[in-house]
Amino acid sequence: MSELKVYNSYSRQKEVFTPITPGHVGMYVCGPTVSGESHLGHARPYVTFDVVFRYLTHLGYKVRYVRNITDAGHFEEEGRDAEDKISKKAILEKLEPMELVQKYTNLFHWAMDQFNTIPPSIEPTATGHIVEQIGMIQEIIRAGYAYEVNGSVYFDVKKYASDYDYGKLSGRVIDDLLETTRDLEGQEEKRDKADFALWKNAAPEHIMRWQSPWGIGFPGWHIECSAMATKYLGSRFDIHGGGMDLMFPHHESEIAQSTICNHEAPVRYWMHNNMITINGKKMGKSYNNQITLTQMFSGDNPILEKAYHPMVIRFFILQTHYRSTLDFSNEALQASEKGLKRLWEAHEQLKKLNWENTGPVNEELDKKVKKLVMEFDLFMNDDFNTAKVLANMFELVHTINSMKDKAIPVSSLSAETFELLQKQFALYIEQILGLKSVTEADNNKLQGIMQLLIDIRKEAKGKKDFVTSDKIRNQLAQLGISLKDEKGGEMTWTIE
Secondary structure, eight states, rough: OOOOOEEEEEOOOOEEESSSSTTTTEEOOOBTTTTTTTBBHHHHHHHHHHHHHHHHHTTTTTEEEEEOOOOOOOOOOSSSSOOHHHHHHHHHHHHOOHHHHHHHHHHHHHHHHTTOOOOOSOOBBSSGGHHHHHHHHHHHHHHHSSETTTTTEEHHHHHHHHHHHHHTTTTTTHHHHEEEEEOOOGGGGGGSOOOEEEEEEEEEOOOSOOEETTEEEEEEEHHHHHHHHHHHHHHSSSEEEEEEEGGGIIIIHHHHHHHHHHOOOOOEEEEEOOOOTTTTTTSSSGGOOBBBBHHHHHHHHHTTTOOOOHHHHHHHHHOOOOTTEEEEEEHHHHHHHHHHHHHHHHHHHHHHHHOOSSSOHHHHHHHHHHHHHHHHHHHHHHHHHHHHHHHHHHHHHHHHHHHHHSSSSSGGSEEEEEEEHHHHHHHHIIIHHHHHHHHSTHHHHHHHHOOOHHHHHHHHHHHTTTHHEEEHHHHHHHHTEEEOOGGOOOOOEOOO
16 A cells, blocks of 8 residues: 655645654644634535545544634734624624624534534634633743733744744745735734734723733734644644645744744644635635525525535535635536435445356456556545545446446456455445435434524524514525414424
8 A cells, every 4th residue: 555645835745644653643723713604615624634534544543633613812914904803793793702602613513514524533712722822922922032012912023034934834935024014003013014913902892801911811813723732732743734825824823833832843744725716716705705604505695506415515625636726616516416426326336236256257347447446545645635536436436337237247347356346435435535425314404404594583583683584484485495483482394
């Protein structure tokens, strides 16, 4: 069997995967900011690293998979207004911040369950690790790489860059950073525009706030991941994953913080998935083309022609290598829907077939099938290339269907090759790629979606938002689902 090779974003080349501790893998993946509902772009990293988790486990490694929940702060000096997203959204929704956090954390977990992702080994929260973050900031100050101004603490990027290789991960040059940094509120108190916040002083109206050696405030975004990764995976660990949009400033800042605190670079292999575009355009609020995951599952978005099953979306994501751009369109999703149905039907047929010695082995076919199956491992060991694995599986579908239709006898394959085909096809489609039948447990999925819509409608009615309430009921009616308001505020539904 070939060695596993991983593309390391830091070295910009594929490297043989050798864990720090033999037989064990430590993997950290940046989790969601639970100030709102996850969208289609969020699905890609969590499906991608779910497959990485599954495959490493299949190879026999004991994997500690840590994926955080950002439930405090999350403000940036680069690319958007500096703000506490949780506090701002809590005010808009008239909820306590932790009530909002719980609401969107539950929704995130529900969506991940629909995608059949395995929960991480540890899921720490930023608010649960304030002590660790403060401790790390104190260590950075003691080392001379951070300074306090008016109750806020900033990382001294220029000093760090004079001693270490700053910008290598993202390919940013320090002089370029100074030119491109935006003028935002609070910039004047920094020594340098490129410096980033480790701790921010909280204004009196700020809801989420903690006591610190520098006064009452809240942590910066970058420090949380450094603190939690260090606590659960140690000063140096094997894999750090996330979307490529996090390379700068987030991951670059993590490297700097952790290197100063732990006296060594924190990560051996950096892995980044590429972006999802929609009809060739980057997805974002400014383009008005964001699609939430519940909208994907229900079809309730003007961009969507219909609802798409979570397994179709998972399959769609895995059909493209994780480092390539993935362009969403209704045509692409509908093609994936047909493709998954065809693949799954072949999988079900293959399970029912039995090998019998009823004729000679077709040596050419046997050799071809064996090669296609053996390449599953080869492709996964080449930087987790699920796209090539699926391409081979589709090539095998024709042979499977021919055996089902008796166009070719099962004995055209040797007993060894047939057993290998059955075993590896099932292993990959179910365990490693984590796919399920679209029709399997569909009633449970529908129950879950309907309960979610009922909860949203109840919330809307409670706020006297009758436009949203009526919209949910009317659009369900158009789909042939009748929603009825019962006594005591309960709602029932039936398919007409």
